Amino acid sequence: MFKRILIANRGEIAVRIIRACKELGIESVAVYSTADKDSMHVFLADQKICIGPPPASKSYLNINNIISAALLKKCDAIHPGYGFLAENAEFAMLCSKNNLKFIGPPEEVIRLSGNKSKAIEIMKQNKIPIIPGSNGNVKNEKEALSIAKRIGFPVILKSSFGGGGKGMRICNNPKELLDSFHITKSESLSSFGSDHTYIEKYIQKPRHIEIQIIADNYSNIIGIGERECSIQRRHQKLIEEAPPENISLKTIKQIKECAIKAASIIHYNNLGTFEFLVDSNENFYFIEINARVQVEHTVTEMVTGLDLIKHQILLSSGEKINQIDNNLTGIKQKGKAIEFRINAEDSENNFIPSPGKINNCFFPGGPGIRLDTFIYPNYIIPPYYDSLIAKLIIWGNNRTEAISRSKRALQEFHIDGIKTTIPFYKKILENKNFIQGKIHTHFIEEEFEF
Numbered sequence: 001m002f003k004r005i006l007i008a009n010r011g012e013i014a015v016r017i018i019r020a021c022k023e024l025g026i027e028s029v030a031v032y033s034t035a036d037k038d039s040m041h042v043f044l045a046d047q048k049i050c051i052g053p054p055p056a057s058k059s060y061l062n063i064n065n066i067i068s069a070a071l072l073k074k075c076d077a078i079h080p081g082y083g084f085l086a087e088n089a090e091f092a093m094l095c096s097k098n099n100l101k102f103i104g105p106p107e108e109v110i111r112l113s114g115n116k117s118k119a120i121e122i123m124k125q126n127k128i129p130i131i132p133g134s135n136g137n138v139k140n141e142k143e144a145l146s147i148a149k150r151i152g153f154p155v156i157l158k159s160s161f162g163g164g165g166k167g168m169r170i171c172n173n174p175k176e177l178l179d180s181f182h183i184t185k186s187e188s189l190s191s192f193g194s195d196h197t198y199i200e201k202y203i204q205k206p207r208h209i210e211i212q213i214i215a216d217n218y219s220n221i222i223g224i225g226e227r228e229c230s231i232q233r234r235h236q237k238l239i240e241e242a243p244p245e246n247i248s249l250k251t252i253k254q255i256k257e258c259a260i261k262a263a264s265i266i267h268y269n270n271l272g273t274f275e276f277l278v279d280s281n282e283n284f285y286f287i288e289i290n291a292r293v294q295v296e297h298t299v300t301e302m303v304t305g306l307d308l309i310k311h312q313i314l315l316s317s318g319e320k321i322n323q324i325d326n327n328l329t330g331i332k333q334k335g336k337a338i339e340f341r342i343n344a345e346d347s348e349n350n351f352i353p354s355p356g357k358i359n360n361c362f363f364p365g366g367p368g369i370r371l372d373t374f375i376y377p378n379y380i381i382p383p384y385y386d387s388l389i390a391k392l393i394i395w396g397n398n399r400t401e402a403i404s405r406s407k408r409a410l411q412e413f414h415i416d417g418i419k420t421t422i423p424f425y426k427k428i429l430e431n432k433n434f435i436q437g438k439i440h441t442h443f444i445e446e447e448f449e450f
């Protein structure tokens with residue numbers, strides 16, 4: 001078991017990881033930029049070390065400073081959280097070179113997960129359902145046109161190494177495809193260091209459903225639960241729920257089996273998520289792998305009662321799944337959990353970032369409420385990092401109870417001094433289609449942005 005873990009992150013996820021370390025009796029070391037010296041994770045960790053100036057490129061993304069900090073503090077492992085270095089294969093490699101256990105999947109798995117068209121090719125070879133398309137890099141315009149003709153318009157061009165919706169273009173006809181092809185390639189090269197681009201049939205208004213996987217070093221793989229992550233705006237997820245509503249148990253069972261098979265094909269190891277798009281007829285397609293813990297892991301924790309971060313740490317230290325928990329294979333999800341990402345953004349004003357001083361705050365409580373946050377009265381949210389300041393996670397025996405509890409919790413929640421997405425969530429909770437669970441990836445633009 002580890003003695004001391006360096007947490008290479010900030011904000012709510014750093015706090016979340018420190019909490020897991022404490023419960024496991026592991027010492028925690030916080031790293032921070034000079035902009036974060038008063039941040040909650042710095043106070044909660046057993047030790048702290050400054051790793052650079054405010055810009056992430058000079059601090060939380062500064063591989064040399066982070067590895068040096070871990071060595072200086074005599075840590076035996078590094079937890080990267082999500083974002084920053086969490087899916088950086090070079091970083092994972094440098095950790096092992098320095099005898100620091102990277103808490104995440106092996107370097108090769110991270111590398112493959114980052115190469116989306118390669119991952120899709122492998123899944124196709126193994127009969128995992130994928131979206132009809134090129135199943136790999138498209139070399140030139142001629143090839144692009146012939147694939148599009150075969151699968152039919154509209155199609156979508158995607159950068160193999162892209163992410164977060166960047167490097168994607170929808171093309172409705174041959175002209176749009178020809179116009180977009182070179183732009184996508186050159187943007188991919190400049191943004192992601194490779195011009196690899198693939199084509200897929202464009203699925204109208206899909207749902208985004210993902211499977212949480214946990215896998216140990218001994219090829220034991222378990223599907224822990226399913227999440228609905230369709231409620232997003234400009235590729236930023238806003239609300240997630242577990243388990244998904246309005247989808248047959250049969251389809252969920254099939255998706256889960258595919259995710260477990262996919263994980264085993266690529267020798268997945270550690271915590272991971274397999275993402276699927278699901279169309280209105282419940283056809284489902286593998287799209288990508290998230291080789292990290294995700295923001296929304298909490299909804300799965302709420303319906304399973306598991307502590308996924310503790311599991312992740314134990315798996316990394318070499319424990320077998322059945323050593324950790326004998327009942328994990330038969331794990332069941334109970335009730336419904338909904339997560340609201342509270343962002344420091346003005347949802348009334350095009351969601352522009354709203355950093356600054358929290359003059360005061362009051363947090364909701366009572367049955368079924370969990371709040372993962374790092375804010376406190378008089379804390380100043382720095383402008384340098386993402387705008388997520390809290391995750392409000394609600395549990396109910398069923399979706400109706402989860403929704404009424406969510407309304408109550410959002411009414412209790414007060415953050416004074418900055419704008420947040422709380423008012424927007426109050427509106428969503430009054431939306432008829434949301435209440436009926438009629439949601440898909442274009443829900444927000446259809447219902448709220450005219």
Ligand code: MV4
Nearest residue numbers: 131156164165200201202203204208230232441
């Ligand atoms: C798609 C798609 C429709 N058809 N692929 C967006 C991010 C990336 N992970 C995949 N994405 C999509 N891929 C095909 N062939 C629609 C989306 C998409 C989306 C997916 C998941 C969650 C939100 C989304 C919002 C818009 C578009």
